[in-house]
Amino acid sequence: GGDHTITYPILQALAAKHGPVGLVHVDAHTDTGDTALGERIYHGSPFRRCVEEGLLDCGRVVQIGIRGSSYDPDPNKYCREQGFRVVPAEECWMKSLEPLMREVRAQMGDRPMYISFDIDGLDPAYAPGTGTPEIAGLTPAQALEIIRGCKGLNIVGCDLVEVAPMYDTSGES
Known part of the structure; x- marks a missing residue:
């Protein structure tokens, strides 16, 4: 549901309770833009705002x-x-993400963390129902590896964002 701005107030609330949190962010875009059409809060900026407010353990x-x-x-x-770790899609192509997720679990440790999953992280061949599709994305199997790879972490919240059913004429998403 919702565009990626919904993550911003969620992280504000979580940081108020837990302090800065870790983040596993699956997306085609970093969503760290500064402004768009003069607006500081938009779907491409939530994580920049979170950094500025000290909500993330970068x-x-x-x-x-x-x-x-x-x-x-x-x-x-x-x-x-x-200090973010950015894993470009091309580093994920044609391979299992289980080794990556072992590294992610070690990086997250036992402190509170959040999962934010933007549907456009998946290749639009599998999930066309988004407003900002980008070719050459992750596969459904890789998405499952990421989610399953978070097992055992101190997950304090998660979201699935940017789902836009009106753009999915086949019902695949």
């Missing part, structure tokens, strides 16, 4: 499946500067 943020279009010559620069 050394425990992993973004998986990133590949989206960008006007920036280095679209992942901001994320790297914050």
